[in-house]
Amino acid sequence: MDIIGIAGIAVLAAVVAAMLRRYHQEYAVLISIAAGVVILFAIFSGVQPAVSQIGKLLSAAGLSASYTVILLKTLGICFLAQFAADACRDAGENALASNVELAGKIAIIILALPLFEDIVQTAAKLAGA
Incomplete structure (x- = not known):
């Protein structure tokens, strides 16, 4: 995955987490962690x-x-x-x-x-x- 895909995942997760944070803080944290794991796997696959x-x-x-x-x-x-x-x-x-x-x-x-x-x-x- 290239940097554009990684940035897209990060921005999408940040937007979803920001929307969820208002009503369900725990789901927002889970979205952030899941996006982080996906990004880490994308980075490590090309290393x-x-x-x-x-x-x-x-x-x-x-x-x-x-x-x-x-x-x-x-x-x-x-x-x-x-x-x-x-x-x-x-x-x-x-x-x-x-x-x-x-x-x-x-x-x-x-x-x-x-x-x-x-x-x-x-x-x-x-x-x-």
């Missing part, structure tokens, strides 16, 4: 060429394939946390949205720990320790 190109670039640079996996998982966590936080904000739950964002940040730090370990080991080798 495979970019993922393979990133893998090629990292392997050409001599980096481990595990770095590619960490990078892609980190991007997934970012997108998922942002989507969930935005859905919570649409439902009026700002505190819950902040908690989701914090959980995403912590998940990224935990996921990146092997990279930090490699950096520390490389620095120790360069320092001669």
